[in-house]
Amino acid sequence: MHVPSDTQAKALDPVFAEMSAATDHKLWDEIPELSTREKILLSLVADVCQQTLGLPFESHVTMAREHGLSADDLRELLRFISYDSGYPAALAALARLADIEREKGLTGPTGHGHEVNADGVESPIPARTRQAVRNLDAPFADYMDLQSRMRAGMSLLSVRERAFATMTVDVLFQTLDESFRVHVTRALSAGATPDDARAVVRFSARFGLTKAWRALRALNALFTETGTVFS
Numbered sequence: 067m068h069v070p071s072d073t074q075a076k077a078l079d080p081v082f083a084e085m086s087a088a089t090d091h092k093l094w095d096e097i098p099e100l101s102t103r104e105k106i107l108l109s110l111v112a113d114v115c116q117q118t119l120g121l122p123f124e125s126h127v128t129m130a131r132e133h134g135l136s137a138d139d140l141r142e143l144l145r146f147i148s149y150d151s152g153y154p155a156a157l158a159a160l161a162r163l164a165d166i167e168r169e170k171g172l173t174g175p176t177g178h179g180h181e182v183n184a185d186g187v188e189s190p191i192p193a194r195t196r197q198a199v200r201n202l203d204a205p206f207a208d209y210m211d212l213q214s215r216m217r218a219g220m221s222l223l224s225v226r227e228r229a230f231a232t233m234t235v236d237v238l239f240q241t242l243d244e245s246f247r248v249h250v251t252r253a254l255s256a257g258a259t260p261d262d263a264r265a266v267v268r269f270s271a272r273f274g275l276t277k278a279w280r281a282l283r284a285l286n287a288l289f290t291e292t293g294t295v296f297s
Contacts, residue, residue: 074121093272099265100230106130107227108234108266110143110159112273114151115238119162127166137167137175142222143231149213150235150245180219189214195248229253230266237270237277242284250288260294 072090076083094105106129113123130140140163148156167174189196189211200207220228232249236242253263267285271278288294 089272093269097265097269099259099262100269102133103135104227104230105269106133106135107143107223108230108269109272110140111147111151111231111234112238112270114144114147114155114159115235116273117155117158119159123159123162124166127163128170131172136222137163137173138178139222141175142178142180142220146217146220146223146228147231147235149217150232150239178222180221183215183218184212186215187211190218192248195244198244225256226253226258229256229258233263233266234270237267237281238273240277240280242281246281246284247288250285254294260289 072083072087075086094102097105100108106126109126110123110130113119113126127140131137141160144156144160144163164174166172191199191210191214196207196211199210223231229249229252233246233253236246236249250263253266254260264282264285267278267281270281
């Protein structure tokens with residue numbers, strides 16, 4: 067997999083570029099459990115969470131468009147992760163995305179969206195999780211319900227892709243308890259295998275090896291607790 071930033075990295079520092087290329091080969095080419103589209107999406111998630119909105123984000127946006135992801139797809143991703151990354155971080159990425167599209171002459175969004183259910187009372191969050199959060203703090207539970215409702219109508223990204231995105235947020239923010247459990251469970255419910263889930267965490271090492279290391283320990287502990295079998 068050729069990452070568009072490789073050439074620019076080589077001009078900045080040839081040794082760093084060599085290290086980066088070897089890393090990308092290991093993670094882009096040797097993790098068959100994830101599609102190229104999924105790896106690009108997870109790279110964009112990392113850019114938002116870590117606010118690497120310069121060369122890395124530009125490179126990943128370019129890759130996304132080259133591999134068939136539309137401007138609408140990318141905006142749905144930013145909308146989806148905004149509650150976990152933080153709205154200010156997602157807004158900064160949205161502004162940068164528009165700049166990149168303008169600078170590169172890329173086709174912009176069509177205006178595709180979804181119904182934002184901000185005034186309802188239902189929530190797609192599992193009942194057990196909702197109650198646990200409500201027992202912790204009722205107003206916060208209301209906020210959490212709002213965030214989940216507003217995303218319920220999204221359709222451009224698959225449930226598997228959305229679950230992998232939230233798992234990656236958990237790895238990067240090291241929120242490896244309740245939310246990680248929910249997101250891993252959602253991924254498995256969407257048809258992902260335990261090996262797929264491990265691959266998501268392994269790919270996140272590109273954005274911080276020690277964070278991925280700790281996340282793998284948490285994932286293995288979760289699998290052991292639930293009796294999940296992986297190869």
